[in-house]
Amino acid sequence: MSEDWTEAYRPKGLDEVLGNPKAVRDLKGWAEDWEKGNPSKKAAVLIGTPGTGKTSAALALAADYNWDVVEMNASDQRNADAIRSIALRGALGETFSNTGEYLSSKDGKLKLIVLDEADNISGREDRGGVPAMAELVRSTKQPVILIVNDWYALSRRSSALKNGTLQVKFARIKAPTVRNVLGNIARDRGIKISDNALEILAENSNGDLRSAIRDLQALAAGRTEINEKDTISMGFREVEQTMYSVMDDIFKRMDPAEARFRLRDVDESPDHKLLWIEENLPHAYRDHMDLYRGMKAISRADDFLSRVRRRQYYRFWAYTSDHLSFSVCAAKQKEIRGYIRYQFPMYLMKMSRSKASRALKNEISAKLGDMAHMSIKSAKQDLLPSFMLLFQRQEEFRLNMIIDMELEQEEIAFLLGAKVDSAKVKRAVADAKKLVNEHSSPKNNKIDVEKKAEPKSAPNQARLFSF
Numbered sequence: 345m346s347e348d349w350t351e352a353y354r355p356k357g358l359d360e361v362l363g364n365p366k367a368v369r370d371l372k373g374w375a376e377d378w379e380k381g382n383p384s385k386k387a388a389v390l391i392g393t394p395g396t397g398k399t400s401a402a403l404a405l406a407a408d409y410n411w412d413v414v415e416m417n418a419s420d421q422r423n424a425d426a427i428r429s430i431a432l433r434g435a436l437g438e439t440f441s442n443t444g445e446y447l448s449s450k451d452g453k454l455k456l457i458v459l460d461e462a463d464n465i466s467g468r469e470d471r472g473g474v475p476a477m478a479e480l481v482r483s484t485k486q487p488v489i490l491i492v493n494d495w496y497a498l499s500r501r502s503s504a505l506k507n508g509t510l511q512v513k514f515a516r517i518k519a520p521t522v523r524n525v526l527g528n529i530a531r532d533r534g535i536k537i538s539d540n541a542l543e544i545l546a547e548n549s550n551g552d553l554r555s556a557i558r559d560l561q562a563l564a565a566g567r568t569e570i571n572e573k574d575t576i577s578m579g580f581r582e583v584e585q586t587m588y589s590v591m592d593d594i595f596k597r598m599d600p601a602e603a604r605f606r607l608r609d610v611d612e613s614p615d616h617k618l619l620w621i622e623e624n625l626p627h628a629y630r631d632h633m634d635l636y637r638g639m640k641a642i643s644r645a646d647d648f649l650s651r652v653r654r655r656q657y658y659r660f661w662a663y664t665s666d667h668l669s670f671s672v673c674a675a676k677q678k679e680i681r682g683y684i685r686y687q688f689p690m691y692l693m694k695m696s697r698s699k700a701s702r703a704l705k706n707e708i709s710a711k712l713g714d715m716a717h718m719s720i721k722s723a724k725q726d727l728l729p730s731f732m733l734l735f736q737r738q739e740e741f742r743l744n745m746i747i748d749m750e751l752e753q754e755e756i757a758f759l760l761g762a763k764v765d766s767a768k769v770k771r772a773v774a775d776a777k778k779l780v781n782e783h784s785s786p787k788n789n790k791i792d793v794e795k796k797a798e799p800k801s802a803p804n805q806a807r808l809f810s811f
């Protein structure tokens with residue numbers, strides 16, 4: 345299998361260049377102008393990351409319009425001088441062939457000059473590559489295409505290049521397009537590939553179609569069928585699984601081994617996995633015996649989980665996961681049909697809600713601790729309760745503290761035991777602001793300075809923080 349699939353499936357015409365319709369349209373327009381003999385820009389730059397079809401588009405364009413092509417890799421040292429001569433000959437309307445012979449243009453055929461990796465020439469400033477390219481763009485009698493990954497670096501160095509070219513951007517190829525291309529190639533090669541495997545390859549390609557096709561070819565070596573496990577065993581990162589995405593595998597399908605495989609891939613802690621299955625089991629299994637066996641499997645999973653905790657036998661995590669997937673899946677007698685509305689575990693929801701207020705409490709305690717020279721922990725335990733009482737009951741104290749501790753609206757709400765957007769909280773914020781403004785107006789400058797230092801030394805605060 346010496347054949348290179350990326351070459352075998354290179355687009356033959358612009359219509360086969362996928363994923364960047366605007367780029368293709370712009371290129372066509374540019375080529376038409378050349379055909380009519382009056383291009384507004386004599387050169388086009390194709391800009392984009394590798395594997396998005398830039399080289400293919402240039403070649404496809406030449407094929408569509410029946411132009412000759414002179415292709416050069418600008419990053420090749422040996423070509424630096426050649427580019428300069430091309431620039432020279434371009435001015436005369438003559439070009440090289442691939443083998444270095446002159447091609448005269450008297451037959452009227454246009455000759456597309458393609459400078460691939462044109463941004464790599466910019467590394468060699470001393471060799472005059474950029475000026476040569478700019479000269480080529482300025483003086484050429486033939487269409488020129490520059491291909492670059494990083495246009496910014498190059499255009500910065502030459503405004504002649506920047507202004508003399510039509511810039512055509514090639515975006516990364518979207519995953520569904522990559523998936524389609526791979527699917528078509530697989531079909532063409534008589535290879536069965538699963539949707540999941542296609543998905544993994546497409547996601548892994550990150551918009552680089554060339555590498556996606558390479559991956560597919562590597563996977564296809566010696567196989568007639570490709571599934572998810574093959575892709576993973578070849579080292580491809582699996583698409584991140586969420587608990588939502590494995591629910592159906594566990595509760596609806598009848599393939600426990602697959603369910604086990606899928607759940608193991610989910611990046612969640614075993615106790616979270618358990619909460620998910622526990623929450624959703626009763627929604628899924630309506631048959632009493634199914635439900636009974638499912639609950640038994642979950643309780644076994646829970647046993648292993650507590651053994652992990654008690655004895656630090658982390659190996660048991662695997663059993664937890666297997667009972668949750670394999671056993672729960674196998675607990676039902678037949679496939680479950682219809683839509684199931686899966687729920688996020690209630691317990692986790694409550695915990696995450698209280699997490700925010702716990703964090704808030706810690707923040708306020710830290711500020712308090714700073715002022716009172718106490719640890720966060722003792723500020724939280726000993727100081728916060730009485731501080732909250734004072735804060736709620738005494739307006740002056742409240743406003744001073746808001747200013748002095750630079751309390752945020754959420755913190756104020758927490759201390760007042762009110763909602764963040766309640767009138768009470770808003771009023772406290774507004775009053776504090778007013779107080780600050782009053783004291784920071786120019787004529788009150790002095791008071792402002794005193795005021796800032798005041799709360800700590802004011803009698804009531806002194807009492808609060810000096811015990």
Ligand SMILES: Nc1ncnc2c1ncn2[C@@H]1O[C@H](COP(=O)(O)OP(=O)(O)O)[C@@H](O)[C@H]1O
Binds near residue numbers: 400
């Ligand atoms: N937009 C595309 N449409 C169709 N095939 C593509 C596309 N982009 C890349 N390919 C595939 O990837 C291979 C390499 O693409 P290429 O044009 O050399 O990318 P680039 O020059 O942007 O790095 C092509 O031979 C083709 O098989």
Ligand SMILES: [Mg+2]
Binds near residue numbers: 398400460
């Ligand atoms: Mg290329």
